[in-house]
Amino acid sequence: MFRIIIPFLLFVSISLSQNTRIVDVFSQKILREDFNEQNYSFTTLTGSNGEYAVIIDSLGYYAIGSGNQPYPVLVDWKNDLEEFEIKVKLRLKHEDESFVIQKIQGNKGQIIGLILKYNRDTQEALIFEINAVKQYRLSHLKNGKLKNLTQDWVFADHLKRNETNEIIIKTKGNIYEFFLNNEFTFSKNLNNLKNNFNSGDFGFYLGRKTQVIIDQFYISTLKTYNGINKLYNLSEEDAKRIIEERNQIEKQLKKEKQVATSELKEVIKLLEKELKSSNQLIDSLKKENEKFEPFQTIIEENGNFMYTLTKDLKEQMEKNNKLLNYNQELIDSIDLLIRKQDDFKLEYLRVLDSMMEKNDTINEK
Structure with missing residues (x-):
């Protein structure tokens, strides 16, 4: 009888641990970005190798593209969040090849991932990715390599192809839950990696030759959170005012930087002009010195x-x-x-x- 009870209890224990769900509500809004205006926390650049990142505030989205190599883009936003909910709406560029052909050929198409808890010191992170053939996977980034945590790519019929997809990730303790287009997809207990991840940077991880548009980037946390990103129960108007003031300060700093750069260029021009004048003076002195060369022999003979x-x-x-x-x-x-x-x-x-x-x-x- 004991032989029957012990396996049964073990089965129940495993089942309960697998079915553990996060019931907490992440009601404290920490970061809400709809990209209706420039936000310098989000990288902007245009590279010669096909990589780019730009906020199109007139249309309300953040556009990112990669070249022939995977392209990570971190959000320059310091935080100490360990338990949070992140909600992102994104859309991959329209795929030219048909879904069937890509599946037959084993082609994953374009790939976009969310970077969670990136540690700049150890260069470790969790990365959740989806691709153009309606698949997802969770990986552990370590030493520049991705270790799969979901038995490679997993098909999800509720992922949308050539349309906007919403990704929601919740984490509390060592439990991580993943929702795709408002459907619970899977959860993962990462207790074995608890020492690797506390808090860290957020970001995006693009596969090669990928173009993606980010429409929303929201982060919330528990009501009890009291860390460095707490908004101190501000009203929505106050929060908007503070954000607006911050953006104005950022714009002012950018303007001052441009002025300083312009002044520096003028100083450089002045120095170049003075250097040119000095070189001309040196040339003139050299010519004058040549006139006194006959006296050099006299001086050398008689010290x-x-x-x-x-x-x-x-x-x-x-x-x-x-x-x-x-x-x-x-x-x-x-x-x-x-x-x-x-x-x-x-x-x-x-x-x-x-x-x-x-x-x-x-x-x-």
């Missing part, structure tokens, strides 16, 4: 060129002074001779006068 030049100049000045002094002596001598000559002339005249007077006296007698 104390300035001393020698000064000494020679001094000697020349002394010679000039001597010549000036000698010249002055000559001038003085000439002056003296002129004066003596004048004196001689005067004396000669006096003698003549005296002789003439004597002669006159004799004649009178």
Whole structure:
């Protein structure tokens, strides 16, 4: 009898654990994004390899595309959520090949996944994916590789092809529940991975050559949550006002960044102009230096060129002074001779006068 009871209890225990459902209501709204305006938490870029991400706020959606490689896009939104509900509405680009042909060929078509609890330090995450042939799978990303947690791809008839699909994922404790288009699809107990996942980043994981449009991205949590993302029971109007203020601040920061970038470009232009002017001045100085190259040999032969030049100049000045002094002596001598000559002339005249007077006296007698 004990042999019958023990297997029965084990079966009941396993059945109960598999049928455990999350009954909690995630009533506290944390993040609601309809992409009706720009939100810089969502990456925007355009790459040359076919990758892009852009918010088309005029149409209210977030468009992402990949090239020839899988393309992860993380939401730049810090959070500490461990228990939450995420609701996403998305639509893959229309498939050109028919559903039957893709199934026969084993072609999965385009693939879009939701990244949950991505840990930047360990680079681990949970990724839930759907594809264009109405299949889904849950994987554990670790060391750059995906480990399947749902026995590869699973077909779900309630997934829609070439139409909008709604994905809802709830998690509490180590239980994860997955809903596709409002239909409960499966649950997973990840107690064996509880040490790998606490909280982390959200994001999108695109397969190769995939284009997807995201219409809604909502995250809610339990009413008892009191972490860093709590909105403190704000009314919807207050919440919208705060979000609007945040967006205005982000726009202002973006504008200031653009102004700073413009000013930096002007400074760079000015520096380039000054550099050009400096180069021209350097070229001019080089040309001037070339004129003095003949003196280089003199300088190289006589290391104390300035001393020698000064000494020679001094000697020349002394010679000039001597010549000036000698010249002055000559001038003085000439002056003296002129004066003596004048004196001689005067004396000669006096003698003549005296002789003439004597002669006159004799004649009178």
